[in-house]
Amino acid sequence: MSGALLGEGAMAVINILLLAILFVVSVAIARMRSLFAIVMLSGVYSLVSATWFVALDAVDVAFTEAAVGAGMTTAILLGAMLLTARTAKPEKKSARVAPLLVVVATGIMLIYATVDLPALGDAASPANQGVGLDYLRVHYFDMGFPNVVTSVLASYRGFDTMGEVAVVFTAGIAVSLLLGFGERSLAESIRKDDKSTLRTPSSNANDASKGKEGDAS
């Protein structure tokens, strides 16, 4: 749709621009030491890739990427960052060679693989040969609402989506079992508030974090 609106040339320029931004951001992430900046840049990376998904007409994927990648993951990584040091340790020069080789080799293989990929929206591509076209044809008769992504996710492939919800639920429970449900800090802060309402919140926080370190050791 966006391709028809803007013309092939304009779309190519937009795609190249967005991919160039992604490249620059990923190089910046790889070269940085400050974890806060890395978390923020990974949020930027998600937002730019969401924009790129819109350019590819994958609006639902773009929406999910923006909500999960830019919103949720950034918040979770910020929370994780607070538990550790603020900067990454610089590694030895010799230790960088092997990862670089792996990245270059993977990149070459991926570029080699793109030669065989069908063009975007190619009707003869394997992705368009299966049930996808049937879903597009019959889903309005079956469901009575226009968004085919929802009818595939919720109805035709409802069992898969249930598995996904179970996976998300399991992830939440697993993290809680590893890290605790976080209720101890609540109990501690309430106790502190009750004990001394005259003290400032910031000194409370310092005391609480000291107590936490003592507990952990």
Next chain:
Amino acid sequence: MKSDHHVILRVVSKWLIPIIALYAFYVQFHGDYGPGGGFQAGVIFAVAMILYALIFGVPAAMRAVPPVFTRSLAAIGVFLYAGVGVWALLQGGNFLEYQALFHEGPGGHHGQHVGIILIELGVLFGVAGAMLTIFYAFAGRVAEIRDEDW
């Protein structure tokens, strides 16, 4: 003394958080007609709560939405989703066959609509609950975000 620092953040986010939460419900109930659905809505709702926690402190957020509520919500979501499947089984259809919910033939939309709204609600509860549980698990270990971390 602390409230002096982030007064703009607090004022702006007080406006934004309800709007973000409302937008989550728009995404939830508009998923049949536009992009979106339970996953996105759940994450957006969780992000609204996390924004509250980041700005007003995790204890305040835990008083508003207690951890026991978020993990129960996640479990309720999965149960709601699976429950629709069992309901279809009880009506004589296959698991999650919404057509069977009200014994409709092909082209009947009532069962599809009810089934999809219910399972999307299950997805919303499951995702929002699980995401907030994960956030609390991380954030609950540091009592307060220190000023130098901003």
